[in-house]
Every structure is written in C-alpha cells, then in structure tokens.
Amino acid sequence: MQDEQIINLYWARDEQAIVESDRAYGTLCHSVAMNILSDRMDAEECVNDTWLKSWNAMPPDRPSNLRAFFCRITRNLSIDRYRARHMTKSRGDGFEVALHELAECLPDPASVGDNDPLPALLDEFLDSLKPTPRKLLVGRYWHAYSVNQLAETYGMTPNHVSVTLKRLRESLRDFLTERGYRI
C-alpha cells in the first residue's frame, strides 16, 4: 500500500491504518528501536506505541515523508524508554559510546531553544558533505547504527568508519563553533 493510502486511512479513522503501517514499516521501526534499546520486547512496545502516537497525530498531521515520520516517532519513544530504563542501570555498550561522541560536537542541549537555528545549521552542514560521510554521520548518530554495521554496509573497515566519524565530528564542532556556539 502506498504511503498516501496509509495516511488516508488514518484520516478516515480506519483502524486498518495501523495494520498497514505495521506491515509496511513495522520492521523498519523495530530496527530503529532495537538500535537504541537492544531489547526486543521494549522495541516491540515502542513500535506499537508508534502506531498509537501516529493515530493520535493524524489528523491533523499529514506527513510528507511517512517513513521518516514513523522513524522519528519510534526514535523519540525509544529515547524516552531508554531514559526510563537507565534510571536503574547502564547498558554499557556501543550506543553509549555514540552518545558520548555526539556530546563532543554539539552545544549543550539545554542552551538550544525551540526557535534556535541549530537544526537548520545541522542540515546545512549535512548538505555540505558527500553522500557516504553524510550517511555515516546520520547513521551513527540518528539511527544509532553500530560502527560494524556501518562498515559492513559501506564496504569499509570498522577502523576506517571510526576515523571518518571522528573527522566528521571535528568538522561539525568547528562548523558550529564558527557560527557562535560553545561546545
């Protein structure tokens, strides 16, 4: 079923929308959640919550990119769940490493308000990159793919990926520093 049709089902308040969403994007959303949570049950619940949240969001929302729309919801839900879970214990794996890495190149989130131009600047920075480095950066810090996953996908050694990411983080930090951010 085409995205437009799925959206129409949401707007028609037809519960088949959830079935079709799960059929088309269940796997994808599950992988988004798994990358963050590393727990199948938690991931499954996030995916289910994604459909609920989508049901509540459409209407009035009419996303132009349904795939990204679902991914974004799943990601946010997974972040919430991750936070709740880490009140008790740390996962201590590659994902946390990624979080630390990201902190090296972004300003303090508390200093970034809703109307801050940072998101647009991030887009500008990403636009300035070649496709592969851009996919590496987004893959690592948006989708939370592991270095090994990225290496396998893009035909690189894990070390090459790590070095590339390090340079990208430095570039991003410089880019934002030049534009007045304190990192």
Added chain:
Amino acid sequence: MKEMAYFELFGRISDRFVTEALIPAVVPVPAPQKGFKQTPLGKFLTGPAFIATVSVLAAAAVAIAIGFGLAGRDDTPNAPDGSAFESGLTDSREDSLDTEHMEGDATREESDSETENSTERTDDSGEHPYIARKDYNGQGFGIIYGKNLMGEGFSYLPEDMVFAGATALNADLYERIQMTEDYLGVSIGLWEQEDEEALMHNVGLMSGASENDNYLIVASGQSMSRLGSFELFLTPWESLEAINTKADYWDTALMTTHTQGGHSYIAYSSFIPPNAYAIAYNKSLYATAPTQRDLYDLVESGDWTVETLMAVLGETAPINGRLSTHDNASVSAYLSAMGFSVLGTVETDTGYTQSFNIADRQESMKPLFLRAMELISSDFVLRESLENGSETPFIEQGEVLMDTRLTRELAYRAYGKSFGVLPLPKYDKAQSEYLSVHANAYMGLWCGEENRQMCGEVAELLAYFSRNSHEDYNRAVMGVYGKDDSGVQRDLAMLRIIHDTTHDMGMSYVSQWIVPGLREGRSESTSSETSMIRSALRTARKATGW
C-alpha cells in the same frame, strides 16, 4: 543520562537525511546448505517406474480431455502398465537425446566442453559459448507466467527489505530477460496469469494434444540455479536447436523423464524450494499459550505428527477460543501435505475440467491421502485458502498456526512479527521422514513455426544467464530470516528439513496451446516491475499480434 539529550538534539535534522541513511536490519547468519538433497522418496518420484506411470496417466488425461485417441500414436502404450511402458520409454529417450538431438550437431558438440567450463565461472563476459549476438530487429517474443509464482510472494515485502534480497528473485529474472533482449535484439513481453495453476495446467494439457504448430514451451520450477525459480522444459524441446541440453544448467534427467517416442511433450513440475508447503507459526502468540511444548524440539525428535499437531492445537486454543480455526488449519495443512489441495479439480473458462489429484497414484502418499479423507469426513470444515485472505487473522495475532508456502512464510517474517516455520507433520511416527510438496511453478515461452529459432535461443540464453542464480534464493531466505536475531539457527534448521523432504508430485503436463483468460499484465500496481511488464506487453502484442 545527559548525553541522551545530544542524541535527541541531533534528531532534529531533516527527514531527507534520515531516510537516506537507512540501512535494513539484517543479522548475518551462516548460509543454508546449497542444493537440495534427494531423498529415497524423491528418487522414486523421479525414477523411471513412477515417471512411466505418471506419464501414462498424464497422457490418458490428455486423451480423455481433448478427445484425441492415444492408441493411434505409435509411441504411446495402450494400457497404463508402468513396467511395460518403462522399457519403451527408456529406448525412446535414448533415441531422442542421443540420436535425434544432441549427436550429429557438430556445433553443439564443439561447444559442450566449453559450456561445461563456462558454467563453473561465476560471472564471465556474458557471451554465450555458441550463440552469437544478433539483431532480430526488435521482434516480439512472449512469455506467460502464473500470478503467484514468479517471486510474487516477495513482491509485498517492505522496501527496506530489498537489500536483504527479498526481491532478488524477480529482479534477477527480469535482469536476465533484459540481457536476453539485448543479446538477441528482441523485445520480450510478459503475460501474467490470473489463475496460475488452473489455467496453466490446461495450457499444458490442451496444447500437448494439439497437432498444430504453435508450440508453447512450459517451464516449471526445479531449483534456484537455473531460470531464477524456474526450470525450462520444452515441448517439443528437441526441435529447438539452440538449446544445449548437455550444459549443467539444464536438467537432462528431468527432460529425459518426459520424453516419449523421441518427443518431449511434457513440461515437468519439480520442486521449487521457496514454495514448498509448510506450516508457519506465530512465535510470540504461541509463547502465551498454556503449553510447554517446544515445537522445534518436536520436529527434531521426529515426534511432529498429525496427532501431535492436533494436540498442540487443542492446547493453544484457549488463546483466543477459536479451536475450530486451528483444527481447520491442521486439516488444510494436511491436505497440502499430501498434495490434495494443490491438485484439486481444475475448471477453466474453456469448460474443461480435470482432476489433478494424484496422491492416490503413489503408494507412499496413500496414508496421507487416507488421513486427509478422514479429516474431511469428520466435523472439520476446510478453511479458505491463503489467497482468500485467511492469513489476516494469523498475521494479526489471531491464530497460532497456519499452513502456508514458504514464499508466504518469508513475507510473514517481513511483517516484523516473530514467525517460525515447521514442516508438515508426519502421518504417524512410523513415517520415516517429513514430507512436503512444492507449489507448482509454470512459465510459458511462446514458440511458433515462424520463431522457432529465436525461441530456442531465448530459452537457452535465459537458462545460461541463470546458471549462477542460486545465490539469489539464499539471499532471500537469509535476508528475511536473518532479520530475526532470536532463534535464527533453529528456523534455518526447520527450513533445511523442509527443503530436504520436499518432493515433486510427478505431475506432468503437455503443452502446445494458448488458452483464453490470460491477463494483459498488471493494471493496478505502479511498481517499476509492472511498468516494465506493461511496456513489454504492449511491444510484444504489437509485434506478435497476440
């Protein structure tokens, strides 16, 4: 955890970057066994005695259906006496393969050794050993295929599974068709058949009895190593000189099997791994059932029998209180196991009716057949087929078990739920191995007097270009199964059992006819494949006048 806020902050980038960087979720798992073991039953089913019997029955069916008298053909026995027919069949095979077709063709002989070598290569220059590139000036050529049998089972997989090889089967076949088009300068049109089994059966039967010159070559499934998921069998193939039957991408054994009196009128349906009948089960739903049985353990210990299945169904019924549904599932699965539902009565809009129930032709399948009859005559009601939409409650967590074909099973896995796969149960513990049959695949290449040379070349090139495609099947299975990171190895073990015990039922079809009712390509989907089909269809129709 403060760092998570940075992750959240980075989440505010635009959607286009998000989708661009997506990679599918595939967990690497070891490759399944290549090739498919032929079990003793399989050997019997492809052996001369069985083949002779089936051939006679098929010929008789043709005669009855079409009204032709077989007695008038000097190569056909008058009575279905398998042993008496066997020797004659063997002789005629030798005549056909060794004398009439292969030997005496100097060009072919020269190329044989070359071909044998070339099939060892994984990917060469793309040049066929003896067919030179040529230009038929865009002349049309038609191929028909069943709706659900050309990898269609994969077509509704999510886009992000593409990397996992889920659409590799279709893509690979289309690629080879395009390579053939380029190689010969022809324009190949594809016709999709609405009812892949019923109509195609009659394509074979009716055309085989015809005496006119418009031969339809029917291709059927064998393994993934040849024409994608299809094996070419020709009617009468020996008249198509371009085909190199000695090359190892042709299955000589199957062709000889279907040769009578020097002519192979029969298109063979052998097993096609992804479409073997099996049982899917919803792992997560099953986990909530008040039963402690590990279904995979039952299979591996050889205890997965009909009685066990029925007991398990009873134990899982409290999940949703729909015991009858589960029971029906088992009945349907069991009918599939012995080939009944696969081979039910066929009716076409030509008014032709023919029963294809051949389970009663095989001693080994009789217990299954009888058991199925018991079930039919009991209180159970057959559930509707998968194609009628009864998979929906299964997918939506309403049913634990579901009879299915492996193509469907692969698709279930792509839905993001956790589905396992089981072989069809044994009749009882005395049954030595699990048994399944493959869902039949057919493909027809139109071949008239005016395009006989081209027809042979197209067939040969398609087979030649397909010789390394086995990996595509592996990729599809691996990709879809590999996405589940729990129990993958056990799933694969079940798949191997199914593959190793899946048999062709020995159905034989004679071909040389084109029946009405072929759909003129897909009209609803807007996928690129569809566009290609429709485009090719228009071209081919214009060129051939079909």
